[in-house]
Structure formats: structure tokens, C-alpha cells
Amino acid sequence: MKVLIVEDDPLHRSYLHEAVCAALPECETVIEAESGTAGEKLARDHRSAHVVMDLQMNNRNGIEAARTIWKERPDTRILFWSNYSDEAYVRGVSRIVPDGAAYGYVLKSASDERLKLALRSIFVEAQCVIDREVRGMQQKSLGQTKGFSDTEYEILVDIALGLTDRAIARRRNLSLRSVQNRLQQLYEKLDVYQTASDDHDDSRFNLRARAVTVAMLRKLLNYSALERAESELAEWLKSL
Amino acid sequence: MKVLIVEDDPLHRSYLHEAVCAALPECETVIEAESGTAGEKLARDHRSAHVVMDLQMNNRNGIEAARTIWKERPDTRILFWSNYSDEAYVRGVSRIVPDGAAYGYVLKSASDERLKLALRSIFVEAQCVIDREVRGMQQKSLGQTKGFSDTEYEILVDIALGLTDRAIARRRNLSLRSVQNRLQQLYEKLDVYQTASDDHDDSRFNLRARAVTVAMLRKLLNYSALERAESELAEWLKSL
DNA sequence: GTAGATGATGCGGGATCCTGCAGGACGCGC
DNA sequence: GCGCGTCCTGCAGGATCCCGCATCATCTAC
Structure with missing residues (x-):
């Protein structure tokens, strides 16, 4: 298995690297990109179908990058790892996820455990994992009550x-x-x-x-x- | 010397802790706060006159926190350590810095060297250290040319x-x-x-x-x- | 089939916004 | 003093915005 990490903060990137290696012993290579554009390119070159992606990057937005990656390979599995659960982000993500694709949304404030669990669930089991807090957003966003159509x-x-x-x-x-x-x-x-x-x-x-x-x-x-x-x-x- | 770190990201916090200890051997205690409000309180309780502060925190804005800290003790030395050099931030900071106070503004993308140098310059030498990029913003902001009054x-x-x-x-x-x-x-x-x-x-x-x-x-x-x-x-x- | 809900559309009016024109107040330099 | 520049102010008019009232189409429920 090959995992691509797209994250512009060096500290977070190395933390992710370790977490990926610890959670996925079957992963033989980990590639790192430090911007959205670099991420798109590496995903294309390495045909990596497993991506951990930060939203909110300077160069190119995580959502933009994910969209082009998914446009080229809709079966790519992407775990979004973000600081925030802004409704704008949640709505942006759910607008671009292809039918049937496995993806996840985990907050950076989550514990190591939860991050590793999410990594395994998505990359190995092909399940969708959405953080509780984000899930609440999604409900509010899609459901009518108090939400916006x-x-x-x-x-x-x-x-x-x-x-x-x-x-x-x-x-x-x-x-x-x-x-x-x-x-x-x-x-x-x-x-x-x-x-x-x-x-x-x-x-x-x-x-x-x-x-x-x-x-x-x-x-x-x-x-x-x-x-x-x-x-x-x-x-x-x-x-x- | 006592240094207070105000930063909500745990990874960045521990990185800062190490950097402070390495750059300032004369520093005997390092206190950490993980939100703006906590930072204000700790600054008050510990009378710490040396603060490293993140802008953009969830709970309470770094600028807000710095303002109340400076209001209580205008001679506090604060190093702002931020991801961005948005004109909005730069303008916000320069609006609240008291006359004659020593402060700094360093980007998170700066090298270890530069961060440590800034720490020494501000906390030991009481000099102002402004990142090049931020400096450019400031010029544009204060100067009339192309800037906003x-x-x-x-x-x-x-x-x-x-x-x-x-x-x-x-x-x-x-x-x-x-x-x-x-x-x-x-x-x-x-x-x-x-x-x-x-x-x-x-x-x-x-x-x-x-x-x-x-x-x-x-x-x-x-x-x-x-x-x-x-x-x-x-x-x-x-x-x- | 009738009633009710939802949503798109037209009409009209009052408030607000944007701007050109003109005049007044203040400071600066010669 | 005089001219010049900058900023503030009033007036007027056209465009836009906000909204109440009314109509019509579609869809659902009973």
C-alpha cells in the first residue's frame, strides 16, 4: 500500500507520517506533499489511491486538490484531516465526494487512537468515517431543520x-x-x-x-x- | 526568566517549548496555555513578562489576548508566532502594541534559527523583531502608496x-x-x-x-x- | 376533484445607495 | 492676502434594493 500525505505544516506532516506507519504496517511507502498542487501531481504520478489531506493550505485549497484527484480517479480514498468543522468546509467536501467513494473527515483535535482507527477503517476496510462533530454539521447542513437548503x-x-x-x-x-x-x-x-x-x-x-x-x-x-x-x-x- | 506560551495546537506548543528552552538557557520555567483566555489568566497569575503568542486560536483570538495582557502590564514582551501575514493581522497587532513595548512577529514558516534568534532579541535584548514578509505588509499598511489609510x-x-x-x-x-x-x-x-x-x-x-x-x-x-x-x-x- | 403547500413571477412603491455638482472649512506655502 | 489642496457637507437624481400584494403552475394529500 502507498499513502500520500498532503499537508503544508511540517510538524503536522511528520506527525501524520508516524501515525500512518504505526496504524498501517502493510504500508510500504509514504509520500509527502506540502501543497495542494504538489499533492495533485504526486497523486497522478504515483497512482496512489490512499490520501490523507489537510484542508486550508496556502498554495491550493485541500478541497480543490481533492476534487481534481477524484476527477481523475474516483475510487481514491481520501481522509480529510482538518482543524475545523466549519459548515463551509463540510458542505464543500460533501459536494465533491464521488458516489460510493470511501472517505473520512477527522479533526486534528482527535486523539491518536481515533486517527489511527480512521486510517485503518478507510484505507483497509473502505468505510466512511466522519467525526462526530463534523457529522453534526452535516446533519444540520443536509437536513432542513435550522439548516440551509x-x-x-x-x-x-x-x-x-x-x-x-x-x-x-x-x-x-x-x-x-x-x-x-x-x-x-x-x-x-x-x-x-x-x-x-x-x-x-x-x-x-x-x-x-x-x-x-x-x-x-x-x-x-x-x-x-x-x-x-x-x-x-x-x-x-x-x-x- | 519565565516564559508563557499561548498556542492551541499541541504539536506547535511542544515545538515552541523546546525552542524556548534551547534558545534561552536562562529561562527557568515555561508555562503553557492552550487558549487565549487561559493565556490571559496565566499571564496575570504568574506575572510573566515574556510571552510567545499564536494568533488565530479557536477560543480567543491572539490579538484580543495580547491586548488585555498589555493593558494590564504594558511592558510585557510578546512574540507573535503566526502562520499568516495577512494585512488584517498586521494591522490588528500594530494597533494594540503600547508605546515603547518590545515585541516581535515571526512566521511559523521561519527556520528554527530565526525563531531562536527572535526569542533572544526580544526577551533578552528588548528589541523589536519583525519578519521580512510581515514588514512588507506593515510598510504597505502604514505608508500611503497603494495602502489604505x-x-x-x-x-x-x-x-x-x-x-x-x-x-x-x-x-x-x-x-x-x-x-x-x-x-x-x-x-x-x-x-x-x-x-x-x-x-x-x-x-x-x-x-x-x-x-x-x-x-x-x-x-x-x-x-x-x-x-x-x-x-x-x-x-x-x-x-x- | 378539491384543498393546501410550495415556489416562480409580475407590479408597484418606499427606502437606500451611488454619484455629479457645488459650496464651505481648514491648513500650507509663497 | 492669495492660491491650492484636502476634507466635510448639502442637494438632486437615477439605479438598485427590499418587500407587500397578487397570480399561476406543480405537487401532495385526503
Whole structure:
């Protein structure tokens, strides 16, 4: 077995290296990449079907890297090992995992035991292992209760990018009014009204801008999600 | 000498511990805190005047923690040890460092040598040590050329928080028109117009929302800056 | 088949935002 | 004093945004 480690922090990388060797005695080679782009290349060259991947790397996002790896080899098994369980990350990951692929999501705060267990479960048994905390996120994300539907998330991203209502309508093939409808939904769910009107007609928020900030603070959006959305937007803009 | 380490990542914490012991043989005790709040408390209890601090911690931001520590003992020497040199961080740090205080800013990507040198320079020699890369940021931040003045940064934060023009005017003691003037300045500097009008009257951006996103992507703003701004805003709102 | 729920769309109005134009206040240098 | 630059302010107008009201299509349930 060959395992590829994609992690930009040297300390974490060597820790992972040891953990992999300890948990998987049948693993004969461990390759290390220190950026997302390097990870993509090494995965291609070595045809390694077992990857441990950090999200949030400087050079290239873990999600981006995973997407291209999975695009080339959908049966690759990837264990995401991340500091955070931001809903933005969780949603980003579950959007790119191919049907039937074995993958995992373990937090860096997990114990050695749990990490090793996850390594064996995914790489040997081909099972999916999702951290409890992350799992909670996923429920909230996919389930309706208190969570955000895909359309709501979509429009959240669009206003976060700074598109006008008209531009969103064109992009999503909707009428202007529908876009505004969805915006209203979003504002309600994000609870932007509560703080909006203070007492009389005083100190109000700009709903659109406020929604983005609230989403950020709630980790519904984060830098990496913005980055991805921005590049998707650029692509769409090119296609007129 | 007593050194306090504030860092939430266990691997990085133990690495720092070793580095401190190696660089400072005269250091008899090393204390560790794994969150900003714990760091504040330990600094108070142990009266430790030498701190190594991570920015970007989950529980409490490094900048917040440093601010309260410095508020209680302005002669404390703090070395910030961070993964990033986001302008938002650099600006946040330089806003809170007291007059004449010795401090440092070293990136985690720096070599062992450089870290140890910085430790000695700051804790023994009371000199300021700023990483080259961070220094560049600082120049850009404080200098006018291509950088953002304080007033521009202020209004950027305000619209990022989602305030209306009127609310900003009240908060900053300006007229409505002045707020809008500053917004125009901001839009120009952030280059929001370039992509705004595509060809005819087509696909435009909402300038206000777009400005925030562009600032995010340029690391002028980040999560931690938003967090701080949000709590400042809450305070201001309480004072009617 | 009728009723109800959900979602897309159109119309219209009031509030906000963005900006051009013009004028006033302040400081700086000659 | 005078000119110049920078910053703040008011006014006006057009574009955009936010939202209530109403219609229509689809789908589900009974």
C-alpha cells in the first residue's frame, strides 16, 4: 500500500507520517506533499489511491486538490484531516465526494487512537468515517431543520461575491423577483432582522451586507469557500 | 526568566517549548496555555513578562489576548508566532502594541534559527523583531502608496459589518455625504469598478458587497478582524 | 376533484445607495 | 492676502434594493 500525505505544516506532516506507519504496517511507502498542487501531481504520478489531506493550505485549497484527484480517479480514498468543522468546509467536501467513494473527515483535535482507527477503517476496510462533530454539521447542513437548503446557500454565495440581483437572476436562470424572494428567505434564516431595527427608525443594517457577515461569523462561509466561489464566478463570466 | 506560551495546537506548543528552552538557557520555567483566555489568566497569575503568542486560536483570538495582557502590564514582551501575514493581522497587532513595548512577529514558516534568534532579541535584548514578509505588509499598511489609510480601513470595516450609511455616519460622527465620499474612495482603491461594468449595462456588481469580498480575498480583512469588529460594534450599540 | 403547500413571477412603491455638482472649512506655502 | 489642496457637507437624481400584494403552475394529500 502507498499513502500520500498532503499537508503544508511540517510538524503536522511528520506527525501524520508516524501515525500512518504505526496504524498501517502493510504500508510500504509514504509520500509527502506540502501543497495542494504538489499533492495533485504526486497523486497522478504515483497512482496512489490512499490520501490523507489537510484542508486550508496556502498554495491550493485541500478541497480543490481533492476534487481534481477524484476527477481523475474516483475510487481514491481520501481522509480529510482538518482543524475545523466549519459548515463551509463540510458542505464543500460533501459536494465533491464521488458516489460510493470511501472517505473520512477527522479533526486534528482527535486523539491518536481515533486517527489511527480512521486510517485503518478507510484505507483497509473502505468505510466512511466522519467525526462526530463534523457529522453534526452535516446533519444540520443536509437536513432542513435550522439548516440551509442548497438554493439558499447558492444565493448566499452569490451576494457574498457581490453580484447584483439582476446578475444573480441571469446566472441562476431566475426572474428578478425570485431572486429577491430567496434573499428574503435567507435574511430570515440568518436572523438579520432581529438586530436591524433598534428602536424607532434608527441604526439599521444593510441586510445584504449584514447577511454575508453573519454567515461568516457562523462559519457558513469562510475564506476557502469564497475563494472557490470566486474562481467559479470568473469562469462563468468568461462564458458571457 | 519565565516564559508563557499561548498556542492551541499541541504539536506547535511542544515545538515552541523546546525552542524556548534551547534558545534561552536562562529561562527557568515555561508555562503553557492552550487558549487565549487561559493565556490571559496565566499571564496575570504568574506575572510573566515574556510571552510567545499564536494568533488565530479557536477560543480567543491572539490579538484580543495580547491586548488585555498589555493593558494590564504594558511592558510585557510578546512574540507573535503566526502562520499568516495577512494585512488584517498586521494591522490588528500594530494597533494594540503600547508605546515603547518590545515585541516581535515571526512566521511559523521561519527556520528554527530565526525563531531562536527572535526569542533572544526580544526577551533578552528588548528589541523589536519583525519578519521580512510581515514588514512588507506593515510598510504597505502604514505608508500611503497603494495602502489604505485608517479612515478607509475604518469604513471598510463598517460596511463589512453590514451597517447602513446612516449608521456609519452616526457612529463616526460624519454626515451622510462624507460617509459616501469615503465609500467612493474605498471603491476606487479596491478596484471594484474594473469588473463592475462588463460591456454595456450588463452583469454588474453590488459595489458595497463586492468591496467586502475583494478585501477578504486580499486578506485586508479576515475572520478574526471581523470578530473583533463585531464585538466592538456590539459595545457601541449598547451605548446607544 | 378539491384543498393546501410550495415556489416562480409580475407590479408597484418606499427606502437606500451611488454619484455629479457645488459650496464651505481648514491648513500650507509663497 | 492669495492660491491650492484636502476634507466635510448639502442637494438632486437615477439605479438598485427590499418587500407587500397578487397570480399561476406543480405537487401532495385526503
